[in-house]
Every structure is written in structure tokens, then in C-alpha cells.
Amino acid sequence: MAFEPPQRLVRALGEMPQTEQEQDADWPARLPELTAAALSRREVQAQRVQAPGGRSSLVVLVRYADGTPAALKLAPPHARPDLELAALAHWGGFGAVRVLDTRHHAEDGALLLERLHAEVSLRSLPEAKALLEACGTLRRLWVAPPAGHDWETVAARTARQSEALRAAPAEVRELADTALAMREELVAFPAEELLLHGNFRQGKVLAGDRAPWLTVGPEPLVGERAYDLARLVRDRLEDQVASSTGAAGARRRVQRLADALEVDRERLRGWTLFRAVESGNRALAAGRHRDAEQLLEFAGWL
Numbered sequence: 001m002a003f004e005p006p007q008r009l010v011r012a013l014g015e016m017p018q019t020e021q022e023q024d025a026d027w028p029a030r031l032p033e034l035t036a037a038a039l040s041r042r043e044v045q046a047q048r049v050q051a052p053g054g055r056s057s058l059v060v061l062v063r064y065a066d067g068t069p070a071a072l073k074l075a076p077p078h079a080r081p082d083l084e085l086a087a088l089a090h091w092g093g094f095g096a097v098r099v100l101d102t103r104h105h106a107e108d109g110a111l112l113l114e115r116l117h118a119e120v121s122l123r124s125l126p127e128a129k130a131l132l133e134a135c136g137t138l139r140r141l142w143v144a145p146p147a148g149h150d151w152e153t154v155a156a157r158t159a160r161q162s163e164a165l166r167a168a169p170a171e172v173r174e175l176a177d178t179a180l181a182m183r184e185e186l187v188a189f190p191a192e193e194l195l196l197h198g199n200f201r202q203g204k205v206l207a208g209d210r211a212p213w214l215t216v217g218p219e220p221l222v223g224e225r226a227y228d229l230a231r232l233v234r235d236r237l238e239d240q241v242a243s244s245t246g247a248a249g250a251r252r253r254v255q256r257l258a259d260a261l262e263v264d265r266e267r268l269r270g271w272t273l274f275r276a277v278e279s280g281n282r283a284l285a286a287g288r289h290r291d292a293e294q295l296l297e298f299a300g301w302l
Helices: 007-014 018-023 027-042 081-091 127-141 154-166 170-188 225-233 237-242 246-260 265-285 289-301
Strands: 045-049 058-063 069-074 099-101 111-114 117-121 194-196 205-207 213-215 221-223
Touching: 027 045, 027 058, 027 069, 081 099, 081 111, 081 194, 127 205, 127 213, 127 225, 127 246, 154 170, 154 221, 154 265, 170 265, 170 289, 194 225, 225 246, 225 265, 237 246, 237 289, 246 265, 246 289, 265 289
Parallel strands: none
Antiparallel strands: 045 058, 058 069, 069 111, 099 111, 117 205, 194 221, 205 213
């Protein structure tokens, strides 16, 4: 079986910052041999590569000798799969996909996970129901981190992201300055220190057999709930932009989600704006102009 990375993954790797591209330089070419070795170590048999797959990893659907299904995930070095493993282990399957085997992770960084139904995410539900289930999932994930953890903080991650915003082009300059100022206010008075998913959205919550809905693909960090919830605010962005409610609808969404999860409205608005501008600036730099326009228009509504 060929274990070539799907084009979606190849494109995403090409849009990474230069330092991360250098760190992962030989990973795509080595992926077939890395995958074959990871399968052999875990004594599982590949069925097929999940396609179109994710933007940050290769997922191979596999089976144990007794027929038990599982999924093998391989991510490039910059993605720090060790930190993802630590978060999944800390959640212990409560609200998140369960890790089935950790014995060989130190050798190759691969994750052997329970098999979920990748074709059925919260995006398959009506919006109101999807948001209700998303909020329930987040409540399970927001727990105190263990002592001595290695996850970065919201302040540290957003400090790195701020570097690119300070060099944003003219068409983003005003929004970038606003986002940077909001970020400074937010990190100056941190609200709480909880383990966060880091990239939570409806597409990251998949149907399972053990539980109706389980999250996957964390980019874990430690900080306040408003940061984690901010990405969910702009979910189904194309529908929000096409809606006639515009700015009023975006602000109502902030208020509704903040109230549902007892998060401060202004902190949620601030992190939502920062994350939308940061993503829009990144999309612009990668040449994804339509995505950038939508993200920056949404940020302007806030």
C-alpha cells in the first residue's frame, strides 16, 4: 500500500512558516517508510489512508489481528505529537479520542488511536444542535493541567503569532494593530489556567461508538477558556458572511456562546478578534485571498 501524503496535507505543509518547513524538510519524502515502520512496530494492518485527511497529519485506518479497528496518526516534527499525546492521555478518553498504545511513541512519534467516524463531524448537524454538542464537549476538556506539564501558554503562543501581525501588509494594518492591542490587555490579566484544545471547532468533533461525540487533533496549550472558545465563534464562517445579519449576528454569537459556557463576553470578543485577524493575515500570506477576506471581514464586525 502507498502511504503518500494527501495533497491537502502537502499544501498545508507548504504554507507553514519557514522555520517549521525547515524542521519538517525531509518528512514528506520519508513518510512512506515511517508509516510502514510504525505499522510494523504496532503489529497492525493498514486498510487505507484517510482522505482527504487533515491538514497537519497522515491518518491510516488500521486493524489489529483480531479485527479491532484503530487509526494510526503520523504528524511532522513541528506539530509536537508528544504534546498531543500528553493532552489525550490527561483527558483519558473523556470528551476526546482515546489512545490505544503508547509503547512505541518515543521511537517514531506516531499515535495509535481508537477509530472514530471521520465522515461524521458536528458540521453534519444543524447549527443550533452542533453548537450545543460543541459546548458540551468543551466542558469535558477544560480541566486543570498536571503539575510540571510541557504545554506552552496562551501568552507564549500568541506572542509568537504577534510577530507576523506586526509585519502585516497595509490592508491588514488597522485590524492588526487593534488585535495586538487587545492581546496585550488580555495577557496582562490572565483569567485562568486550564488545559485547552487549542484548535477546537465543529470539524474537530467526530462521531464515535464509545461516546456520541469525541474531539480529535488538539494543539494543546494552557490558558483561559475564552481563547479556546474563540475559534468556535467563527465556525461555518462562509455561512456567517453570507448571512444578512453581519456584524449584529457575529456579536450575538459571541454573547450566546459566552453565556452558554459562563465565559466573560469581552474577553471572548477580544480573543475572537485576535484569532480571526491572525488567521486572516496567515491566509493572505499563503495566497488564500478569499479565506483572508472572509476572516478579516468577520474580525471587522467585532
